[in-house]
Amino acid sequence: MDKTKGVKEGLMLPLMEAFYTIQGEGVYSGVPAYFIRLGGCDVGCVWCDVKESWEAGKWPVIPIEEIVEGALEYPGRMVVITGGEPLMYNLNPLTALLKENGFAIHIETSGAHPFSGDFDWVCFSPKKFKAPHPSIYKKADELKVVIFHKSDFEFAEKHASLVQETCVKSIQPEWSKAKLYMDSIVEYVKSNPDWKISLQTHKFMDIP
Ligand SMILES: C[S@@+](CC[C@H](N)C(=O)[O-])C[C@H]1O[C@@H](n2cnc3c(N)ncnc32)[C@H](O)[C@@H]1O
Ligand SMILES: Nc1nc2[nH]cc(C(=O)O)c2c(=O)[nH]1
Ligand code: SF4
Numbered sequence: 001m002d003k004t005k006g007v008k009e010g011l012m013l014p015l016m017e018a019f020y021t022i023q024g025e026g027v028y029s030g031v032p033a034y035f036i037r038l039g040g041c042d043v044g045c046v047w048c049d050v051k052e053s054w055e056a057g058k059w060p061v062i063p064i065e066e067i068v069e070g071a072l073e074y075p076g077r078m079v080v081i082t083g084g085e086p087l088m089y090n091l092n093p094l095t096a097l098l099k100e101n102g103f104a105i106h107i108e109t110s111g112a113h114p115f116s117g118d119f120d121w122v123c124f125s126p127k128k129f130k131a132p133h134p135s136i137y138k139k140a141d142e143l144k145v146v147i148f149h150k151s152d153f154e155f156a157e158k159h160a161s162l163v164q165e166t167c168v169k170s171i172q173p174e175w176s177k178a179k180l181y182m183d184s185i186v187e188y189v190k191s192n193p194d195w196k197i198s199l200q201t202h203k204f205m206d207i208p
């Protein structure tokens, strides 16, 4: 199949890497999962921990059947689609095929592009660098805001007012600022108990 057409239809996708590990962040932290990291992101977070993903053209374009075959090699039946920014792509065919194969499907997204795909868990991490698309607010199961600057608490509340009431709200220290903001984050959650803390536990465990 022609690759441009394949990507447009969501039947082929640029795959940076795929690996079986432990979900390190958010509500499902500690659960084994197969990560599918799609290449390409146009959001441009200054503190992004996977900047090498940004250029979509660097990564091989793979048929979704091959991506799912990779996931089937491991015993876990939870997949996390991440990137890069996975919502740059039409995720309907990939999520349908994963579902047919019995996977619980999660996504990590900035929400900066129109929503596609059918997910069991949507982790929405809004960014100041590119505004979310309105379609994300109804879909988010988890709002995970990264704290890089003290103004990010206010940014977190702004997005919290836009998600559904059932959405779990977490704040996650930006890795390089974790020491600087940890006390404020702890105090914030103690004073605002509708929030919880998410840590990048895989970095402490030194696993992918
Ligand atoms: C690399 S992003 C990929 C998915 C999507 N582009 C997004 O931003 O949600 C995966 C998660 O890591 C978070 N993240 C990225 N860099 C980080 C850093 N330096 N410290 C803490 N969290 C970070 C993002 O906010 C997001 O929740
Ligand atoms: N272990 C592990 N957990 C993660 N949760 C979200 C990640 C991501 O980069 O999207 C990530 C990641 O890169 N590794
Ligand atoms: S949206 Fe996600 S992948 Fe893109 S720059 Fe920001 S953290 Fe990195």
Ligand SMILES: [Mg+2]
Residues within 6 Å of the ligand: 049, 050
């Ligand atoms: Mg990561």
